[in-house]
Amino acid sequence: MELRPLRYFVAIAEAGSVTAAAAALHLTQPSMSRQVHQLERQLGIDLFVRDGGPFRLSAAGSEFLPLAQRLLAQAEATWETARAIAAGRLQRLTIAAPGTTLTDVVAPFLATLTGDDPMPAVWEEVPASVYATLGRGADLAIGTTLWPSTCVGIPLAExxxxxxxxxxxxxxxxxxxxxxxxxxxxxxxxxxxxxxxxxxxxxxxxxxxxxxxxxxxxxxxxxxxxxxxxxxxxxxxxxxxxxxxxxxxxxxxISLYAAWEPHHHGADTIQAIAERLRTFCATRYNLT
The missing domain is CATH 3.40.190.10 (Periplasmic binding protein-like II)
Incomplete structure (x- = not known):
């Protein structure tokens, strides 16, 4: 199913008429109508009531509208994520660390993040396998031993x-x-x-x-x-x-280290956050 006819259907439903939707999207009315008719044939349902009276959604169209709106929203979110990846930005940041480190170091640090930072998530992992989480979806791993040669990292704190x-x-x-x-x-x-x-x-x-x-x-x-x-x-x-x-x-x-994959698309962002975490640790624990 193409997204363009769905967008036209939603635009007409939200605007209340083909004329208003076409003007908002800078399209001609015949072109928009053809796309909606094509969508109706593909779905096998009439989305609008066409009886010469006021233009309105059919019962089937009313039921289908929220589904189409959610699908378009998901499509836009998917494209936005792809654009962010291509630009090296992170929308989410998953941090893996041992339990005590999560509670006493990572959680207080997360309280200092702002709306411009990626949305954080955390995984609790035992120290022996914390760096292995980088191959399972974690973006940043915090361990108590030096990171493996397959990763890059920085010392965080003693x-x-x-x-x-x-x-x-x-x-x-x-x-x-x-x-x-x-x-x-x-x-x-x-x-x-x-x-x-x-x-x-x-x-x-x-x-x-x-x-x-x-x-x-x-x-x-x-x-x-x-x-x-x-x-x-x-x-x-x-x-x-x-x-x-x-x-x-x-x-x-206890030594703490931060590590991440060198070819991660958000490596620059991850490194910047790791360096902020190092500064946070120095301040929190009065380290020199």
Whole structure:
């Protein structure tokens, strides 16, 4: 089905007459009428009542009109998307990242976007496979390891891992804590599936410091909840909950990287947004 006869039908229905529609579209009335007759023959229905009285839609035409309007709107949206792609613009931006990164970094950043930016969407993905999402429809992936050679990217930030204590804890007034002091307290840590735990493990191994008592949790929020009950110090990278006080763990950092496909039609836009995200991280976490 051609779209031009549909446009003429909708124009006549909305204008109320062939004369008004033809004038609005700068066409002749006979040409427009022929196109509508052709559409009626193709559909097998009469779209207008032609009985010598006032020009009006038939019952079939009234039922068909919203379908034609939706089809034309979808066609226009399709063409607009194609024009945007050809111009290297992005109408949507899908960001893939681990859960904590989505909650504590990406979501606050999205709140800074404007109407001129692409409409964002997010995918939660485990760190080990986050870059693989670029081959499954994600436009920008944020990971905790360097991006693969098939991608291009930029470093985003070196983020702290926090030791969380209660407001009445002896450490509550401190800004940071070293690992030698940290391991003297019962630690509420995530399992080794999570990057904050792996970062702490690596620092302890490098400095020759051994763990004291630890309790493992699959959820950073649960670790903080248990810390709020006074059972130990939570070691996570999440933002604070339960009125806990954060202490930066000296020498323990999480690297964040942004990556995208080099031949993506919106690569310039993606890179610009990634660079804005890097600036956002520096401001949010007071990074220098």
């Amino acid at each position: 983020l702290p891992v926090w030791a969380y204590v209660r407001p009445d804890d002896p450490w509550a007034s401190r800004d940071s804590v070293g690992v030698a002091d940290l391991v003297t307290r019962p630690l509420l840590v995530q399992t080794r599936d999570f990057h904050p735990r792996r970062a702490l493990d690596q620092t302890l191994a490098a400095t020759g410091v051994a763990y004291g008592p630890i309790h493992e949790f699959a959820s950073a929020e649960v670790a903080q909840a248990v810390a709020a009950s006074g059972r130990g110090v939570a070691v996570v990278s999440d933002d604070p909950r339960f009125d806990l006080r954060p202490l930066a763990i000296q020498g323990v950092r």
